[in-house]
Amino acid sequence: MKLLSCPLNGLRNISEFTYGGEYHPTPDHQTTSSRDWAEHVFFHDNTAGIVIEWWCHTPSSFWFLAERNTLTDEVVRTFTPDELYTKSIIQHETKPETTP
Amino acid sequence: MTKQETNIIAPTLATRRSPLYRRHLQYQAHFKQVGDNIVVDSYPNEGAINDEIEIAKSMGLCDLSTLDRTGFKGVGTPQWLASQSFKVPVLANTAEEQSSQSLLxxxxxxxxxxxxxxLFLSEDVKRLYQKAVENHQSYDQQIYNLPRNDSHCWLAVTGINATELFSKLCAVDLRSHKFVQGAVAQTxxxxxxxxxxxxxxxxxxCFYILSDISGAEFLWDCLLDAMSEFHGAPVGLSALQTLASNQ
Structure with missing residues (x-):
């Protein structure tokens, strides 16, 4: 069986994981056009080579990211989302608006 | 309390019953009430409670689903619990027994x-649950309570042969020298x-197992089936309490 290393739980059978799709940086929802939102939500790059993907370790519901070579199916590394998300989206939303 | 006295208590009388109470009734289990909880005291067997203790020392399966448990999640949760005088484990996937004997x-x-x-000595779970309700607005709102009583069943597999059982059912190496006291596996x-x-x-x-409550009967049957070749059997809480209290 294939194995995947979860940043929280360690090396586990691939049957313990759920694939969550390609990672794309979240657009700024205040400024992004509808077209770009549709691109972000519905369209994927399907790159042949190194990609970043979302994976979930199902027994612990732990979401993380994996760099994977789609040509060789080699997982380069796995890492936690805080490497890419440095601030909470909720905090961003509740930030008081400044008047010009 | 004698077995005759304990058997008068029916699990259906409790406000909260174990998802496995039908299985226990099939086994003609003896129940006892501890506080608000009704638990399996023991199962009928030829000998006395000592027999069940011997089974638990070898390979036993116990239903702890009516015992209290709770959870908390969100940014700042470990710090909040530490401020409530709890010893919080440093590493994820580890457990820490408290001075009150509850387990974090x-x-x-x-x-x-x-x-x-x-042994029902600790009121930690009730106290924390009450605190969470009372202080809902006062502590950091990013911390939220995850009640576990109705989401997860709670089983215990005990005995020196327990790891033989897990080698049949689980891919994680749970042997004693690899999976030490306080270790946790989500798998x-x-x-x-x-x-x-x-x-x-x-x-x-002893290995505690928490799993989706809707699959409790499935898991109970799987574990019993897998332990049959090792002569494992269900045991009541009294056997575990005796083992826990004997120094």
């Missing part, structure tokens, strides 16, 4: 599970998701 399990950097003790057990916690009853190896 760190499931991830910001998620904690709290299990009550087998697949008999094709169902489970949290497995090593928490020995003095010298007797």
């Amino acid at each position: 399990i760190k499931l991830s950097a910001q998620e904690i599970l709290v299990l009550s003790d087998l 697949s057990l008999a094709k169902t998701n489970a949290i497995i916690i090593r928490h020995d009853l003095n010298k007797t190896p």
